[in-house]
Amino acid sequence: MEINNQIIVALDFSSKAEVESFLSKFDLNQKDSLRFVKLGMELYYAEGPSMIEFLKNKGLKVFLDLKVHDIPNTAYGAIKSLAKYGVDIVNVHASGGIEMMKRAKDALVDANSQAKLIAVTQLTSTDQRT
Numbered sequence: 319m320e321i322n323n324q325i326i327v328a329l330d331f332s333s334k335a336e337v338e339s340f341l342s343k344f345d346l347n348q349k350d351s352l353r354f355v356k357l358g359m360e361l362y363y364a365e366g367p368s369m370i371e372f373l374k375n376k377g378l379k380v381f382l383d384l385k386v387h388d389i390p391n392t393a394y395g396a397i398k399s400l401a402k403y404g405v406d407i408v409n410v411h412a413s414g415g416i417e418m419m420k421r422a423k424d425a426l427v428d429a430n431s432q433a434k435l436i437a438v439t440q441l442t443s444t445d446q447r448t
Contacts, residue, residue, distance in 0.1 A: 326381050328356045334365050334372065346376055354379040354406070370403040379406040385438050387411035390421040397422045401429035412437035 331337050344352045355378050361369060362384060373380050382405040386396045393410060400408055410422045423435050 324354075326354045326356050327352055328358065329361055329373075330358060332360055332364055334369060337361070337369070337372075341376065346378070352378070354381065356381040356383050358383045359385075367403050370405060374404055381405070381407035381409075383409055385409055385411040386422065387414045388418070390415075390418045393418045394421040394425045397425035397435070398429050401426055401431035401433055405433050407434045407436060409436045409438055412439045 329337055329340070331340065341352075346352065355373060357369060357373065357380055362382065365372075370380055370382065382400060382403075384400070386393050386400075386408070387410060388396065393414060397408060397410070408426075410419055412419065419435075419437055426433055426435055
């Protein structure tokens with residue numbers, strides 16, 4: 319696997335305009351250019367699913383970092399809905415429990431998605447005092 323497919327660049331912006339400005343610094347037609355990006359909550363909630371389509375149309379792989387966390391059936395529905403956008407990685411928060419994580423995986427299978435499912439176990443902003 320090429321190194322540019324292993325590095326995921328966080329698009330921690332609040333608007334599509336900011337993303338467009340950032341991406342303009344890259345020649346996405348070059349083989350060794352940026353290939354994988356993370357789309358987090360702030361940008362996804364601001365721009366919606368069209369942001370995924372925009373990034374995919376640029377030839378980028380997308381890690382949708384929403385940390386889905388709910389009861390198992392709701393997590394299943396959320397992941398199944400997100401799978402239709404063709405993301406490459408989606409995540410859940412592991413504190414939702416094993417059953418929720420299993421249902422999230424089932425949702426990807428049922429949606430015939432090739433996306434990888436990962437679980438966040440600890441947020442970087444938390445420490446032992448919280």
